[in-house]
Amino acid sequence: MRVVTWNVNSLNARLARVLEWLEANEPDVALLQETKMRDDAFPVEAFAALGYESAHVGQGQWNGVAVLSRAGLADVERGLSDGEARLVGATCGGLRVYSCYVPNGRALDDPHYAYKLRWLDELRALLAARDRSAPVVVAGDFNVAPADLDVWDPTALAGMTHASAPERAALDEIVATGLVDVVRARHPAEPCFTWWDYRGGAFHRGWGMRIDLVYVDAAHAERVRAAFVDRDARKGPKPSDHAPVVVDLDL
């Protein structure tokens, strides 16, 4: 079972690249974030032509998350209590998956930062209450770099969002529900960045962060056969500012 998570930064702007990537990499399940479209605009047919069923939670201009699956798609779960289109869960052939788009936070003293922490805590509560009998993948754009290894220059992030202690503690609490960050588990020393700012030549300068994460429940983490970032997908014309993160599971 190949699962990918990818913040596409507008599915309208990225559709050709997403379809091309799906054809080339053949994931069984794709978890998308920042589709930035309403449900009635979601390209159901384009994904169906590649063999994918889809579940989309959209709100229009901002946010928007989706699950695409070639392994079945049932028991769709839509959103948290905030009403924003930031979470969709589904069961794909026995695997429970969640596509997450965590609030950005904007700045440490911004109300949006407190909202980010509340949102992460609500996700933690949802995951703490999950059905433990099924394998689960929780993935997406968490807008948090879990450790200093996950940012190009920790000193540049001092006093900024994405690397603050409360955000990292919120991720730790999510992990404590019994999850494993499988990219970091398999690559303990490489940064494995997933996002680079469009500005300032950040990609070519190596100014990135690892904020797109894939968590697998601890009981199935040893079934991970590969976990990697497809950095090449950040290159070329009209890229997203995020790269896809791919995990292969032998379930």
Added chain:
DNA sequence: ATGTCCCAACTTTTGGGA
């Protein structure tokens, strides 16, 4: 580091968000 990209709209440029 803030040099870009994407969206909406009182749209052909600006402002908000990331």
